[in-house]
Amino acid sequence: MMIVTLLVIGVILSTTTSFVFGVPWLMPILGTAVPYPIFLLQVRRQQYKSVFWWMLLWGVLQSIAVIVATAMSTTGYAYAPETAAKVILRGQSYTTEMFHWIRTGEGMEGSLNLFLPDHLLQYGIFCILCVATISSVALIFGTWMLNYMNFYVAELVKVSAKPWFAAILGWYPWSLLRIIGFIATGVALAALGLNLVTRIRGEVPKSPFPKTYMLIGIGFVIADIVVKAILAPIWQKLLLSALG
Numbered sequence: 001m002m003i004v005t006l007l008v009i010g011v012i013l014s015t016t017t018s019f020v021f022g023v024p025w026l027m028p029i030l031g032t033a034v035p036y037p038i039f040l041l042q043v044r045r046q047q048y049k050s051v052f053w054w055m056l057l058w059g060v061l062q063s064i065a066v067i068v069a070t071a072m073s074t075t076g077y078a079y080a081p082e083t084a085a086k087v088i089l090r091g092q093s094y095t096t097e098m099f100h101w102i103r104t105g106e107g108m109e110g111s112l113n114l115f116l117p118d119h120l121l122q123y124g125i126f127c128i129l130c131v132a133t134i135s136s137v138a139l140i141f142g143t144w145m146l147n148y149m150n151f152y153v154a155e156l157v158k159v160s161a162k163p164w165f166a167a168i169l170g171w172y173p174w175s176l177l178r179i180i181g182f183i184a185t186g187v188a189l190a191a192l193g194l195n196l197v198t199r200i201r202g203e204v205p206k207s208p209f210p211k212t213y214m215l216i217g218i219g220f221v222i223a224d225i226v227v228k229a230i231l232a233p234i235w236q237k238l239l240l241s242a243l244g
Helices: 002-021 026-033 036-044 048-074 083-087 091-104 112-133 136-159 163-170 173-200 211-243
Strands: none
Touching: 002 026, 002 036, 002 048, 002 083, 026 036, 026 136, 036 048, 036 136, 036 173, 048 083, 048 136, 048 173, 083 091, 083 136, 091 136, 091 211, 112 136, 112 173, 112 211, 136 163, 136 173, 136 211, 163 211, 173 211
């Protein structure tokens, strides 16, 4: 219960602080600072299953906070209308890209040839950062991507003729698979990074590499690609119906 409380309070404070100061990159850094101490401690203790589920919970809480803050900002309820677009890097450009795809069927989202290289590049960068920084910078990278996706979801709901339908459709099933894959990969490669640091110090690592979580990560990332290739054309038509 204590960890849940810390995550909830931390997510609210980090999101609010980011919007108040309006400094680009502050949001993913502060967002990552909330779960990372718990993440690192539990990876050190080899509590991989526990940290995996805590990080999933944090992802849900972070998404809710960003969507609510963006909605409040863009309606002018609590922040200046331009705050969310300024604070959430790539939020506006990603939203424009997604709306173009929804209305025309054109763009990276619906083309395997276009989105596959981008997905593989992002996953490759994420993996390298996980090992090199014990997942700290990798989580900042992942939080940045999570934030601009949530900005888009908030904007989609706001302009849709069927807001509740749009809210259900906004988070794509393949994106959910991707998040699970990235979290599992982050857990496994953080453990690998710690083992490498131990070897550099001339010591023998006490914990084996959690290959199960690496396989889970790779499996879900592959599932993300396959599901996206199959469902994206169907999802585009459903989203177009939600927009009205």
